[in-house]
Amino acid sequence: MAPTPTAPKGPAPPMSAEIRRREGKLSAQTVTALVGDLNARFGNRIVTSQAVREQHGHTTTWIANAPPDAVLFAESREDVIDAVKICAQHDAPIVPFGVGSSLEGHVNALNGGLSIDFSRMNRVLEVHSEDLDCVVEPGVSRKALNAHLRDSGLFFPIDPGADASIGGMAATRASGTNAVRYGTMKDNVLSLGIVTAEGKFLRTASRAKKSSAGYDLTRIFVGSEGTLGVIVEVTLKLAGIPESISGGHCPFPDVRSACVTAIETIQSGIPVARIELLDRLQVQACNAYSKLSLPETPMLFLEFHGSEESVAEQSRRFAEIAEGNGGGPFAWTTHPEERTRLWQARHDAYWACIGLRPGARAFATDVCVPISRLADCVEATQADLAENGLIAPIVGHVGDGNFHVTPMIDMDSRDEIEKAEAFGKRLALRAIGMGGTCTGEHGVGQKKIPYLDVEHGPDALDLMRRVKASFDPQNLFNPGKIFAI
Amino acid sequence: MAPTPTAPKGPAPPMSAEIRRREGKLSAQTVTALVGDLNARFGNRIVTSQAVREQHGHTTTWIANAPPDAVLFAESREDVIDAVKICAQHDAPIVPFGVGSSLEGHVNALNGGLSIDFSRMNRVLEVHSEDLDCVVEPGVSRKALNAHLRDSGLFFPIDPGADASIGGMAATRASGTNAVRYGTMKDNVLSLGIVTAEGKFLRTASRAKKSSAGYDLTRIFVGSEGTLGVIVEVTLKLAGIPESISGGHCPFPDVRSACVTAIETIQSGIPVARIELLDRLQVQACNAYSKLSLPETPMLFLEFHGSEESVAEQSRRFAEIAEGNGGGPFAWTTHPEERTRLWQARHDAYWACIGLRPGARAFATDVCVPISRLADCVEATQADLAENGLIAPIVGHVGDGNFHVTPMIDMDSRDEIEKAEAFGKRLALRAIGMGGTCTGEHGVGQKKIPYLDVEHGPDALDLMRRVKASFDPQNLFNPGKIFAI
Structure with a gap:
């Protein structure tokens, strides 16, 4: 049968990708x-x-x-x-x-x-130990979840530093220090329970470990920042608590040698669980805030998971790579208290930054580049900071090519705000120019909106707009995020 | 500012999720x-x-x-x-x-x-060894890609058996024998080059290892089966070729003990690279087709990747678990030729099935359940087959809970076709009823369409329809797949 006479003869006009605009507050x-x-x-x-x-x-x-x-x-x-x-x-x-x-x-x-x-929606609803997964309400925090799981021999590995809620982590496609080994929320959410704009409840997938049954609704909602529906339930993959964990820190003469060491560690196939860069200023800030006495030079913090034998082997192999790049000595331990102290300092890095300049506010950045460009991107960024007189420590999840520069700004100074904004723009464009992204894990929110067009191009962004317009035609859900209002 | 007076007072009607219908062929x-x-x-x-x-x-x-x-x-x-x-x-x-x-x-x-x-679009466009990724045209096959990569020390791990094209594998969210360790195409595609319904080219993401910059367009297209756009470029993650690979086979008295061994192997954290179930009939078929002399009893085929020490340790630990469940002996080797012979037989399992009944055609099935339900699902399915007199070997990627039952049917017998279809329906509904999916890796195509509504529910399916309708309003792309025409 031929197409009906009313079928379009030329290409159909694309769906309107216009997201309904909202202006100002409600009356x-x-x-x-x-x-x-x-x-x-x-x-x-x-x-x-x-x-x-x-x-x-x-x-x-x-x-x-x-x-x-x-x-x-x-x-x-x-x-x-x-x-x-x-x-x-x-x-x-x-x-x-x-x-x-x-x-x-x-x-x-x-x-x-x-x-x-x-x-108040913070219950762990189901733990399926045999399947290595669990079902939780979105308000449970990652630490509360891990406390709940402690006796099961399993843990939820994603660790963004903050004791974030699982729902929020799914919404921003969060990751953090463990992602180099365990992936991001994209990789660790099996299914979501969603309330749609029409007030319907649905699940995006079954609990099967893999599926090819239609479009990947789970991944459409992971990272959608509350703009497509409300997450009311999360099914998460879990991992076995490693038999042994070793951790430690390794100083480097400069940021480049630390980055090169991170690259070579990944390439050599060492299944490093965490590999975090702190630049000199961040080490100073952590020493002050967390009462440590680390040498004030660029530093990698590391963690290895596995059998006792395996973490020792991984640590030795890493130490060799670091030495080959002028770094070291690599001081490591399997002693939980020492490890915890180090990682608490890493997790408090954000507050340590704020401690650098009391009364100032943090200007968050979050670029991520292919790892081959990491040293270039960090070095160019350090030069940029020096040139512009910004106080801005750097920490990075360098196994993923992701790093954060955090200028501390005086909110009473229009000049400082403008300077930080101009810096943030140069940083985002620099990362995008190196084949990277303006945000590796924080999400777009309000302030990364201008870069999406540059990063994705208008046609890819147009497809995102179509998803938004078709899931939430009234623009009820978190308007003004990801897309301009 | 108040909402404009023309703003809807009640909930806006949902977007039409109607996909434009096509009927019959072109005139x-x-x-x-x-x-x-x-x-x-x-x-x-x-x-x-x-x-x-x-x-x-x-x-x-x-x-x-x-x-x-x-x-x-x-x-x-x-x-x-x-x-x-x-x-x-x-x-x-x-x-x-x-x-x-x-x-x-x-x-x-x-x-x-x-x-x-x-x-003819089968070129490897770029290999970024430092970043462990590559950019390819969609027509390159996985074996051709791995031949190209051989000297780089890297490989592309996803292995669905057939020497499929990378574009096709992305389109169906393929996986196969290695997925238990390396994930599926969902996990291994970094970015896609897409031609849209409007004839525009776009890339779904940068080469950064992770990103939170807007909706996950990559994952929207992975598994979309050609219904949303045409894949013309694929950026893939690569893995380091393991220092050592061990493989072997392990007989079991019954399917349940083999499944339980698979479950315990996964739970114990052994990073098994492949763990494949063959039931007795499939072993018989492989013996006949691939000239092997395996004992004709349910069997696990295994492969371990790592350092020489590590694969030996993994093999030993697996053997202990198997013995604890009445299986064994586990015969394993690191000798490439013997391993290859075994895995070639596994890859030829589909042709071996066809060899069981010359002239018959294969009825493909592909359910996947939470691994805790795997033994239940396989056993119930075997009972169903016996009751209905179907000749249908079973193979399974049991580390993922995914298995294939392949009734061989005489296409001249309406009765056999109906019997197979009724079986396929019972199997899909059984898996869905156990919290699983009607398709773990093959995709929906034409014949799994009826189960999507049961598996996802009408509201989730409606969101999928909205994506289709908004990306391809004219229904140009592969009509009649995933959704009924």
């Missing part, structure tokens, strides 16, 4: 009506006090706080379904909130609306 | 016009002979051949762009073709149109 009248309906359904679990609203806007970096109109302390999937339906009726935005540890302003309610706080 | 007039335009652009690289057209319909299993109206032997991205534009003008379907090794009728041109053959 006072809408807020009153919205809060009235929310109160009627949720009672005192709806909070509108200024303090609580501001706690649910962005509080971590220099990005300005934008509080929601109300906060719901959700306790069940049904709560979220009803909240989405009520918000849709009032055309009010919905912003999911985990613990607020995101660094790109993700939880800011730029157009007001409802923040859904998941701190 | 003779349309075919003439289409072929005329294609000839004018591509000359003798457009072939319309019946033999070539039929070669480009499905030829592997019992699914009927549905040839395209014409075949283009594409040589460049520009060819594909122009072909898509010409087809769009004539409203003619486009079906990408790698080597035709798919098992679900993916390359059938159900509505006619153009098959784009990628056999």
Whole structure:
């Protein structure tokens, strides 16, 4: 049978990739009506006090706080379904909130609306030890999950430093220090429970370890930053707790020799579990903040997982590579307390930065480049910092080619803000120019939006817009993130 | 500012998730016009002979051949762009073709149109040894790629058995025997070059090892089976060739003890590279086809990758687990020729099945369940086969919970076809009922379509339809696959 006569003769026009624009906040009248309906359904679990609203806007970096109109302390999937339906009726935005540890302003309610706080949806629902997976509510934090799992011999390996919520980590495609070995949230989420813009609940996949049954809805939602639906359940892969863990630190004369050592370690197939770069300034900051006495020179922090024999072999092989590049000595231990002290210092690096300049705010950056370009990118960035007189320690998940430069800025100085913004732009474009990305793990949020077009090109970005427009035509979900409002 | 007065007061109606329907083939007039335009652009690289057209319909299993109206032997991205534009003008379907090794009728041109053959787009464009990645054209086969890489010390680990094209493997989210250690195509594709329905070329991601820069377009296209765009370039992760490889086979008294051994091997953290189940009938078939003399009892084939010491330790630990479950002895070797003979037999398992019943056609199945349910699912399936008198060997990538039952059917017997179809349905529903999937690695193609609704539910499937409708509003790309036409 021929195509029907009404079939298009030329190419069909592309779907409108226009995302519905929102401007400004909701009217006072809408807020009153919205809060009235929310109160009627949720009672005192709806909070509108200024303090609580501001706690649910962005509080971590220099990005300005934008509080929601109300906060719901959700306790069940049904709560979220009803909240989405009520918000849709009032055309009010919905912003999911985990613990607020995101660094790109993700939880800011730029157009007001409802923040859904998941701190009460923090249960571990199922642990399937035989299958090495578990099902959790989005509000459980990664540390709480690992405490829950302790006796099972399993652990959840993704570790972004902060004690983030699992839902938030899925939403930003988080990773961190362990990703070089265990992958990112993309690799460790088996399935998500989602509430859609129409207030329906669905699961994106089964618990099977792999599937070819249609489009990868799980990966569409992982990293979608709350813009496509609300995550109300997460099924995670788990890993066996290693028989032995060794860790340590290794000084280097310069950043390049540390980067080259990281590259050669990866290439040689050593299954390193963590390999973290700290530049001289970051080491100074950590010494001060965490009361350490590390030599103040660029440094790699490392961790190896495996059998006792294997971690010793890995440590020895790494030490050889480091020495070959002028680094060392590599001081390592399998003693848990010493290791913990070192990694606590690494995790506190962000707070150590803030300690460098009390009263200043952190300007978060997060580029990631192919590892062959890592030394080039870090060196060019250090030269840029020196030239522009910015105080900005560098830490990096260098096994993945991902590093963070964190200028500390005085928020009262328009000049400093502009200088940091100009630096951030040069850094993002430098990484993209080297075949990399403007964000390796933090997400786009508000401040990386301008780089998406450069990084992906207009046609790829247009496909992303089509996904958004077709999943959330009303633009209810976290408006103003990933895409400009 | 308040929402504009035209903003919806109730929830906006969901986007139409209707995929444009196509029925039947193109008219003779349309075919003439289409072929005329294609000839004018591509000359003798457009072939319309019946033999070539039929070669480009499905030829592997019992699914009927549905040839395209014409075949283009594409040589460049520009060819594909122009072909898509010409087809769009004539409203003619486009079906990408790698080597035709798919098992679900993916390359059938159900509505006619153009098959784009990628056999001439088979170049390895870039190898980045330092970054452990490469960029290839979609027509390169996995064996050709590995031959190209041999001197680099790197290899591409995904091994579905057939010498499939990389483009086809990305399109079906393929995996195979190595996936338990190296993951699937989902995990090993860094980026794709895509030609869209509007004839635009885009890349889905940079070469950075990880990114949080917007929606995961790469994973949207991996496994999309040619229904969202045409893959014209693939950036793949590579792995280091292991220092040592050991392999062998281990007999078991029954399928359950073999499955339990697989489960315990995974749980104990042994990083097994391949762990394959063959049931008694499959072992018989392999003995006959590959001239082996394996004991005719359920069997695991295994492979371990690592240092010489490590593969020996892994092999020993596995042997202990097998013995604890009544299996063994585990005969293993690091000798390449013996290993190759074993794995060639495993790869030829499909042809060995066909050898069991000359003249019969294979009915492909591909369920995958959480590994804790694997023994239950295999045993229930064996009972089902026995009850229904079907000749159907079983092989399985049991480290992932994925197995294939392959009834051999006489295509002249309507009764046998119906019996196999009824069995396939029971098998798919059994796996889904155990928390699994109707397809672990083959893809949906034509014959798994009825199960998607059961597996995902209507609301998840609706989101998939929205993606399809928004990326390919004209339904140009591989109509009738994943979704009913």
